Amino acid sequence: MDAAAAIAHILASTHAGQVLPRATHRAEYHRLVRALHPDVCALPGAADAVARLNAYAAQLAALDAPTDDAGPLRVLPHQRLRFEGDPALLQTSAANYQRLLALRDPASAHFRQYLPAALAWEGPALLLTTATPVVPLAGLVLPPEHVAWVLSRLLEFVAWLHQSGFVHAGLVPEALALAPATHGLVVLSFYHLTSLGGPLTTISGKYRPWYPDAVFADKRATPGLDLALVQRTAIALLGDASGHGVRLRGTVDERLLTFLLTPRHNAFEAFDTYRQLLRRLYPVSVFRPLIL
Amino acid sequence: MGYSQWSDDAYKFLKKSRAGASADDIFTNNRARQASARMLPTGLKYRESRDSPEHPESLAVAVFLDETGSMGRIPEVLVREKLGALMNTLIGHGIADPQILFGGIGDHHSDSFPLQVGQFESGTAELDQWLTELYLEGNGGGQQRESYSLAWLVAARHTSCDCFEKRGQKGFLFTIGDEAAWDVLQAGALRHLLGYSEASDLADAQLLEEAQRAFHVFHIHVNEGGYRNNPSILGYWKKLLGERLIVLDDYNAIAETIATAVALVHGVDLQDIVAGFDAATARTVQHALAPVQQGLTTTKRPGGFWSGIFKL
Numbered sequence: 001m002d003a004a005a006a007i008a009h010i011l012a013s014t015h016a017g018q019v020l021p022r023a024t025h026r027a028e029y030h031r032l033v034r035a036l037h038p039d040v041c042a043l044p045g046a047a048d049a050v051a052r053l054n055a056y057a058a059q060l061a062a063l064d065a066p067t068d069d070a071g072p073l074r075v076l077p078h079q080r081l082r083f084e085g086d087p088a089l090l091q092t093s094a095a096n097y098q099r100l101l102a103l104r105d106p107a108s109a110h111f112r113q114y115l116p117a118a119l120a121w122e123g124p125a126l127l128l129t130t131a132t133p134v135v136p137l138a139g140l141v142l143p144p145e146h147v148a149w150v151l152s153r154l155l156e157f158v159a160w161l162h163q164s165g166f167v168h169a170g171l172v173p174e175a176l177a178l179a180p181a182t183h184g185l186v187v188l189s190f191y192h193l194t195s196l197g198g199p200l201t202t203i204s205g206k207y208r209p210w211y212p213d214a215v216f217a218d219k220r221a222t223p224g225l226d227l228a229l230v231q232r233t234a235i236a237l238l239g240d241a242s243g244h245g246v247r248l249r250g251t252v253d254e255r256l257l258t259f260l261l262t263p264r265h266n267a268f269e270a271f272d273t274y275r276q277l278l279r280r281l282y283p284v285s286v287f288r289p290l291i292l
Numbered sequence: 293m294g295y296s297q298w299s300d301d302a303y304k305f306l307k308k309s310r311a312g313a314s315a316d317d318i319f320t321n322n323r324a325r326q327a328s329a330r331m332l333p334t335g336l337k338y339r340e341s342r343d344s345p346e347h348p349e350s351l352a353v354a355v356f357l358d359e360t361g362s363m364g365r366i367p368e369v370l371v372r373e374k375l376g377a378l379m380n381t382l383i384g385h386g387i388a389d390p391q392i393l394f395g396g397i398g399d400h401h402s403d404s405f406p407l408q409v410g411q412f413e414s415g416t417a418e419l420d421q422w423l424t425e426l427y428l429e430g431n432g433g434g435q436q437r438e439s440y441s442l443a444w445l446v447a448a449r450h451t452s453c454d455c456f457e458k459r460g461q462k463g464f465l466f467t468i469g470d471e472a473a474w475d476v477l478q479a480g481a482l483r484h485l486l487g488y489s490e491a492s493d494l495a496d497a498q499l500l501e502e503a504q505r506a507f508h509v510f511h512i513h514v515n516e517g518g519y520r521n522n523p524s525i526l527g528y529w530k531k532l533l534g535e536r537l538i539v540l541d542d543y544n545a546i547a548e549t550i551a552t553a554v555a556l557v558h559g560v561d562l563q564d565i566v567a568g569f570d571a572a573t574a575r576t577v578q579h580a581l582a583p584v585q586q587g588l589t590t591t592k593r594p595g596g597f598w599s600g601i602f603k604l
Contacts, residue, residue, distance in 0.1 A: 069601045080313045089601065191601060205602040209460035213504045228505075244506055246338050246449060255490065261449055265503045266397035 003041055006032060010049040016056035022135055022292035023180060025060040029053060063139040067206050068174035069191050079117075079133055081177075081188065083126040089191050090126040096190035103164055107139060111160045114153070114187055130186050134177035135292050141239045144252060146290050147159050148278060150237060153185035153232045155274055158223075159267040165196050167221035171229040172207045173236055182289040194221045207232070210243050212263070227264040235260055253281060295357055296415025297346060298379045303416045306508065307372065315368050321427035322348055326403035331396070333446065334487040341412035341453040341463065347389035347427050352453035353382075353554060354507070356443035357426065359408070361395040362517055364428040366543050367394075371423050374547035379419075381551035384568065385560045392419055392492060395446065396426045397467060400439040400474070400481045403431050405484055407442045412453070436525060440473040441496045442485070447509075448502035457504040464554050465507040468546065470519045472528035477531030500532060508557055509524045510584075512538045512549060535587025545576040552577050556585055 001009065010032075013019050020028050034040070038047045064075040070093070071085020083090055097119055101112070117131040142150070154171065161168055168175075169192035177186045192202050200221045203211055210232040215225055232243030239246050245260055261279055264270040316322045341352035354552040357367050370378070382390040396408035410422030447465045455461045468474075475496050477523045503509050511529050519525055529537040540549055562585050566574040 071600075086600075200604055202601045202603055205600045208602050209456065210464070212501070216604065240457070242460075244452070244457050247452040249337050249450075254488075258449075258490075261502060261505075263498055290521070 001045075003035055004191055006036060007043055007045045007049040010036075010052050011045055013052070013056075016059045018179065018205075019053065020056050020060055022060060022063070022140070023133065025057065025105065029057045063136065066138045066174050067168065068189060069206070070075045070189070073136075073188075075136060079130045079267040081130075081134075081136075082122065083189070084124075087124045090124075093190045094126060096193040099193070100161075100164075100166070100190070105164075105281065107160055108164060111157065114157045114160075114185055116186060116188065128188060130179070131259060132182055132184060134179050134184075134186050136174070136188075137176040137178055137233070137237065138173040140178070140237060140292070141174075142237050142290070144238060144256065145282070147234055147237045147287050148256075148282065149183050150185065151230070151234045152271075152274065153183075153265065154233065155227075155271040157185065157187065158226045158230055159271045161226070162196055162223050162267045164173070166193055167196050167198075167200075167223070168193050168226050169200060169202075169221055169229075170204050170207075171226055171233060172204050172210065173233055174206075175204075176233065178290070180292050183287070183290065196221060197224065200225075207243075222265070223267055224263060224265040227267060227270055231260045231264070256281065293363055296413070296418055296572075298383065298414055298419075299416045300376060300380065302412065303376045303379075303420075306420050307376075307415065310372060315364070315428070317422050318368065318371055319364075319426060319428050321412065321425060322430075322553035325427075327396075327427040327429075331408035331410055331422075331425060331427075331572075332405070333407045333409050333450075333485055336446070336450050337407060338452045339409060339446075341391045341393070341451070341455065343389075343454045347391065349455075349459075350389045350391045350412075350414075351387055351455070351461070351554075352393070352454050353390050353550070354393040354395065354412075354443070354447055354451070354463065354465045356395040356440070356446075356465075356467045356512060357551060358395045358438060358469030358471075358514075359398050359405075359426060359428045359439075360403070360431055360438060360465075360469075362515065364430055366468060366514070366546055367423055367426055369427060369544060370547060371420065374544075375416075375419060377550045378551050381548055381565065382554060385503070385551070385555040385565055386558055387551075387554055389414065390554075393451075394419070394426065395420045395443060396428070397438060397440055397443055397469065398429050398431065399435075399437065400442065400477065400485065401435075403429050405429055406439050407446070411448055411572075412451075429470075436471050436519065436522070437463050437474045438469055438471045440467040441477055441494070441499045443467045444496075444499040444503035444509065445477065445486075445494065447483075447507050448499060451506070453506065463507045464550075464557070465503055465509045466512055466550055467510075468512045468514065470514045470517060470525075472525045472566060473532075473587065488554055489545065497532065508536070509533070510536045510538055510553055512540050512546065512580075514543050515539050515541050516543060518572075535583050538579045538584060540576070542576045543571075545573045545580070547575050548573050551579050552581055553584060556581065561600065 116128045118129040165214035235245040370482040391410045391412040394410045398406035479491040
C-alpha cells in the first residue's frame with residue numbers, strides 16, 4: 001500500500017482494529033508514522049492520518065495495560081504479562097494456580113494448556129509466561145465465528161474445573177487471554193478460585209453486576225456462577241461490554257443469543273448443548289484464522 | 293424513548309379532564325375489545341430505556357398490570373389518581389430520572405391478548421398514553437393462575453436499559469395481580485405470542501432468574517377479594533421470590549408501594565419515604581414493605597461497576 005492509499009485507508013477507518021493489528025500494533029504504528037508523518041510526507045491528509053494513528057495507538061496501548069481485580073497488569077514482549085497489583089491478591093492467585101497444577105489426572109494434563117506456562121515473582125509483581133503468544137481478552141470485540149470457539153474453550157475449561165472440584169468465580173475478560181494462532185485460551189488469574197459448593201468470600205468488584213443474585217444471597221460457589229460469567233464474557237466479546245446481550249438482538253444469531261441468555265447450572269450439559277448448537281450454526285467445521 | 297419530562301401541572305390537567313369519565317372512556321381499547329397494535333409483542337425486538345441530556349441517570353422501572361377481572365381497577369386508579377404519587381415519590385427520594393414502562397398481563401391459556409407492552413417513558417403525556425392504551429380484557433382463566441412470567445420474559449430478553457448497560461445498576465420490574473403464575477410458558481404459546489421462529493418451554497423459575505440478571509424483580513399480590521390470604525397463591529410467590537413478594541392490603545396504595553420499594557433498594561429510609569403519605573397510605577405501605585425492608589440489602593450505590601475485589 002503506497003502512502004496515498006494508506007492515508008485514505010486510515011481516514012476512512014472507524015476503529016483502531018482496521019488500521020493497527022492488536023497483536024503487532026506498536027510495530028505497525030511506528031512503520032506508518034515513519035512513512036506518513038508530515039515532516040516526511042507532503043501528501044494532503046497526512047497530518048490528519050497521523051493524528052488518527054496516534055489516537056488508535058493510545059487506545060490499543062491502554063488495552064495492553066488493563067486493570068484487573070488486583071490492580072494493573074502489563075503485556076510484555078516474549079509471551080509475558082506482569083501483574084503489578086495488590087501483592088496479597090497476587091499471592092492468592094499464584095497459590096490457586098498451584099492447586100490446579102497439582103492435579104495429576106489425564107484430563108488435568110490436557111487442560112494444563114489453558115493455564116499459564118509459568119508464574120514467577122519479580123519483586124512484588126507476578127510475572128506470567130504463556131506457551132504461545134496471547135492477547136488479553138479485555139476490550140476485544142470479535143466476529144461471531146471467533147466468539148464461537150472462544151466460548152467453546154471457556155465451557156470446556158469450566159466443565160473440567162468443576163469436574164476437578166473447583167469453581168473459578170472470576171472468569172471475566174481481564175482474567176482471560178486468547179492465543180490467536182492456535183485458537184487457544186489461557187486463564188490468567190485465580191483470585192477467587194474455591195471448592196465447588198463451598199463458601200465464596202470474594203468476587204470481582206468490577207463485574208459485580210454480572211454475578212447471579214444467588215451469589216449474594218447464598219455466598220456459595222455454584223456451577224451456575226462460572227457459567228453465568230462465561231456467558232456474559234461471550235456477550236462482551238460479541239460487542240456488548242455490559243454483558244447484558246439484549247441489544248445484540250438482530251445482529252447475532254437468535255439461537256446463540258438465547259443460549260447466552262439462558263441460565264445454566266451444569267457445565268457438562270451446557271457444553272453439550274453448546275456443541276449441538278455449534279453444529280447447527282456451523283455445519284462445516286473450518287479453521288478461521290484470527291487476525292488481531 | 294423516555295426523553296420527555298414529568299409535569300405535575302400536566303398531570304393535574306389530565307386528571308381534571310377525566311372527571312366523570314367511565315373506565316371505558318379512559319381505556320378506549322376496551323370498547324373495541326382489541327389491544328393496541330403498538331403494544332402487541334409479536335416480533336418485539338426490545339424496549340429501550342436510555343439516558344438523555346434531560347435524563348442523564350435514567351432508571352428503568354417496568355410495571356406489568358394484571359388486565360383480568362377485578363384487577364382492572366388498578367390501571368384505573370393509576371390513571372385517575374396515582375400516577376403523580378408514583379412519579380413524585382420516586383423523584384422526591386433520589387430517583388431523579390425514572391423511566392416507566394407499563395404493560396398488561398393476562399392468561400395465555402384463555403385470553404386473546406395476554407401480553408401488552410408499552411415503552412419506557414418519563415413524560416406525563418406519554419406515561420398516561422401507554423397506561424390508557426392498555427386493553428383491560430377482563431377475563432382470566434379462573435384457575436388461580438395468570439401468565440405473569442411473560443413479564444419476566446419481556447424484561448429478560450426484550451429490554452435494553454442504560455441503567456444496567458452503562459452503570460451496572462439494575463432496573464426494577466413489578467408484576468401486580470392476585471393469582472399465582474403459570475409454572476410453564478409453552479413453546480407453542482411463545483411462537484404464537486412473540487413470533488419466535490424457534491422456542492422451547494420456559495419454566496417460571498428460569499424466567500425469573502433471567503429477569504433478575506438486570507432487574508430487581510418484585511411481585512405485588514393485591515390481597516383483596518376472593519384470593520385474600522390464599523395460602524396456595526402466597527406460598528407460590530413466597531417460594532419463588534422470598535422477601536420480594538409484596539402483599540398489599542389496599543390497591544389504592546399501589547403507586548406509593550412501587551415507588552417506596554424502589555427508593556428502599558436505593559437506600560432511602562422507609563420512615564423518610566412514608567412521612568410524605570397520608571396516614572392510611574403510610575400504614576398500608578409500611579405493612580406491605582416491612583418484610584421487604586428486613587430482607588433487602590440496601591445501598592446508597594446499588595449495583596455499579598466497582599474496581600478491585602468485592603467481599604461477600
